[in-house]
Amino acid sequence: MKIKYLLSALATVAFAQNSFAQYAQDALRFSTFQPGATARIRGIGNAGTAVGGDLSSIGNNPAGLGFFTRSEFSFTPEYNGSNVKSSYLGNNMSDKRSAVNLSNASIVFHSRVNSARGADKSKGLLSFNFGVGYNRTNNFYENITYGGQNGGNSVANYYANLANANSVPKEELPQEGTLQGIAYDQRLIDLYNSSNSYQSNVRGSVAQLSNTMRTGGQSEFNLAFGLNSSNKVYIGGSVGISSLRYNSINTFTETGTASLFENGNDVNRNFTSDFIRDQSTSGSGINVKLGMILRPVESLRIGALFTSPTWYNIDDSYSEGISTQFDNIRPVSDRQNYDFSYNLRTPLKLAGGLAYFFGKYGFISGDVEYVDYSSAKLSFNGDRDDNTEIRRDYKSVVNSRVGAEARLADSFFLRGGYGFMGNPLKNGGADMNTVSGGLGYRFQNYSLDATYTHVKTSGTVRPYDIGPATPIANLNNRFSNVYLTLGVRF
Known part of the structure; x- marks a missing residue:
């Protein structure tokens, strides 16, 4: 990690980001x-490993x-659409x-391989498609707001703990x-x-209000091939070029005396501090993907997929600051910026799937x-313990997806699906459904597909960390998504 500031400042950032932007948490995020998908595959719960024939x-x-x-x-x-409900104090x-x-x-792009006149069109390598x-593989768009009256502590306790943790002598x-x-x-400690x-x-008691605005997402550009051997064995591979962008702005406002x-x-003064x-x-x-689909009989397809880790190069810019106003005195503000670069290797993935076809129905x-x-x-140019935290706090999961498509008429289809994404945290956290x-x-040569998905999950967030007395906000996240796919064959 490229360090532009003193190591003591770096330690402060690592501690300050414990509940907001710590690198171990970003590694999970x-x-x-x-996988990105068309509305058709979204409609069957993203259970497309063995389906084939879809973009x-x-x-x-x-x-x-x-x-x-x-x-x-x-x-x-x-x-x-994101809707986050919170409970705090x-x-x-x-x-x-x-x-x-x-x-x-x-x-x-479809390309027939065995196209010679008189050749057997059912055996050998039949097509090579590119x-x-x-x-778009991830969305970070959401607003999170929570607040309440805290009679037990203040964010100023967090600032004081930072000063004491760094063993600042009393004469300094x-x-x-x-x-x-x-x-x-700013006279908060x-x-x-x-x-x-x-x-x-x-x-005494303080009124607290937190507002977070997040934007960005992850996406992937893929170059892929798939071949058909005897209408029984289908093999493919791809190279994915991934990109990510994540922005978060959090303002935690405290009002009191x-x-x-x-x-x-000693003089008591009303204040507001951000x-x-x-x-x-x-x-x-x-990253790289390698996949196979077997069709032992006409109605059954068996799929397997290996997805390598994604090797990321990441640039991170983090800033934190305080703005405080006492009574009618002019507010005072100050901020510190920290810029880092690091590498992230995400986990590899192994997937398997089955699809059973009821003829044309x-x-x-x-x-x-x-x-x-x-x-x-995580890889840094420096000594950090984030990987220890990753091994300590995260675990393996088995995700599952199931779906179905029914032909209502010659040209109309009805789809439904369910997806389960396991909780990756050893303590706390929740599954995603x-x-x-x-x-x-x-x-004719055209298609139109529309899908609605509803996602539910939950979690907790801490505005600051002062040990066992740290206040916790409970969040219930609901995401409503609509997908519309327009397609054409040529």
């Missing part, structure tokens, strides 16, 4: 992506490209956010440019000779996927 194969199991008998193009815009709140993005754009696709001021130094300069330690100047030492006396933390992260990476499909999140690895449903219409 950027490792939980899923989602470019970003999922490339062996599925071997099922194409014509060239095809499609694009899929998506609508994302007995107070309930909620916040929403929505965005429109491009979910998928793909094209496959695909190019863009997939906290280091300039650190968070505790900013808090001292002070040194009390009776205890020989820094303490909070805040007295502080006791200040002025002119030899603890501001911003993160901007971007990166690019590469439809099919059912199911997938299982294994991911060991504790195998993610997705329910989906969709419709499809085929006419």
